[in-house]
Amino acid sequence: MNVPTTPRHTATQAAADIRPGATPRELRCEGAWLLRSAAQTETRIEACLGALALPIEGELLIDAQAVTALDTSGAWLLHRMRRDLELGGRSVRFIGLRPEFDALLRLTAARTAQPAIAPPHAPGVLARFGSSAWEGLLGALGLLSFLGASAHALMRALKQPRRIRWRSILYNLQTAGVAALPITGLLSFLLGIVIAYQGAEQLRRVGANIYIADLVGLSMVRELSPLITAIIVAGRSGSAYAAQIGTMKVTEEIDALRTIGIGPLDLLVLPKVLALVIALPLLTVYTDIMGVLGGMVMARAQLDVGFATFIDRLDNAVSLTSFLIGIGKAPVFAVIIALVGCYQGFQVNGSAESVGRQTTVSVVQSIFLVILVDALFSIVFSWLKL
């Protein structure tokens, strides 16, 4: 078999060079035209051609007899040099090039005959502002239509309860609910301590120590514990939903589900939403208790308000309405977290980077929406004088 061998990684070869030939119509190339020295070769070509006053027309000869090695980068430099020289109306001919190098050069010329496509024009500031505003609007509309589609899927599932995937709901209850108990409990306990500590100083000054139960009880049960629980769950479970669905999208598992005839909404979204709607209120009751417990511990240490006194006062301070308002917000937060997480998962478009981006967006967006909705609740409740 006759295979050209180009021992390209040997130190003994002279570097590529180009110099004027015997006549003004001649150039001489020599040495190893290889990738590792391509940068120097490029400079050499520029220097050599710049220093020469080559005839504007007619035929130029490039003597390439002394070229000892050639790879694609070298072939590209030779080809580019010929192309540039021919721009001025000259014609260029290589002589003495080894057959295998000639084949490579011809391959390079043939494959790059088509004009290169110019890179797309970078948009201006206004265009970027406009397109990001438009994308934001589309995102909001997309989330809204996703909400509609999920509600529709829920209606269909309720009509045929056999289609509800109980096993999946239970699994999600376990991962999003039970597994979140330690972290949510700890954080709300600490939050209770912080609030009691901050309030204690003020209350002691006016001698209203017992109102520590009002302060901790009301603020935790009505506002903080639903909020902190929702935020932790958004970070824990909402991001997991986005990453899971996003990765399934990259690996075409979502398409496979559709092809098999299983609605991705039925299998992936509804169980998560339903599980979270059950889990989040329960978690909130638990964090209510833990938060108040934290406040109680602090009240006894700082204000000498005993546990029994605290609980007696709590009974008067926190009405059933306040408790229910706090718990009632949780399912709404749950729907927001689960839907935003799943929706962002479906927005993934094929790259690994996009999975990361949509996961981040899902957490930021769901926390933002949770706080926004919480504020809206406050306004509505103050109108209703609750």
Place this chain on the structure above:
Amino acid sequence: MSAAANAAATTVPDEVIEIRDLNTRFGDAVVHRDVSLSVRRGDIFALVGGSGCGKSTLLREIIMLQQPVSGSIRVFGQEVIGLSDEQALPLRRRWGMMFERGALFSSLTVAENVAMVLREHTRLGAALIDEIAALKIALTGLPADAGSKYPSELSGGMRKRAALARALALDPELLFLDEPTAGLDPLSAAGIDELVHQLRDALGITIMMVTHDLDLLWRAADRVAVLGEERILGNGTMQELARSEHPIIREYFYGPRGRGAREQGTRVQGAGEQAWNRK
């Protein structure tokens, strides 16, 4: 050939890859038992065998993605088993690998995928890097606008070509192809056959591929090794293997799909050589 090149040729061994007594086990499952194999410079070498026979594992061991239990693998005369990443770097620059499913970086465009390798390992100017990347993409037969696309926007065949362009980025001396034609339409697959030949002839690349594609074997491979029952069952040209008496090799080449490819292949290959005659 010049004196310098001659001197170089004597220091570079003729065997680009040399495997001796290689043993691989996953837990209790034996994958390779005393496998020995060598690939000569400038050859297009194909490794074939049934699914799960350890072809890809062998390939991954050669390129240091996996460690065998015992044995020796020498690439360019250097032992690769037990090499640290730092020691392996000079070797890794001398070979290119095309993964079966492309393994393109999904957050980069095709051109950026190729350019990234050049940027990492050379000190070329940005413009030259872009030009060389565009050339590599053009060499694999992709249209010019493919360079600005993301891998997820390409068809399977185009993704494969893009992966080949990235494997060729550093002008490797040794090219590994894992199932280069799997999942391609016959026309694209034929394009790959031709491309493999052109690369070898124009660049003097040694190519080692793992494949199931009998057409590719007949058209492109100089030497073929059949892996099965944890060993090398046969090693030689396609003509030699086709005469083998080993039942697994016979089944492989004389199965319903083998016959057509062989007839096609002999028509292509046998033009200048003696016609293959069935015994």
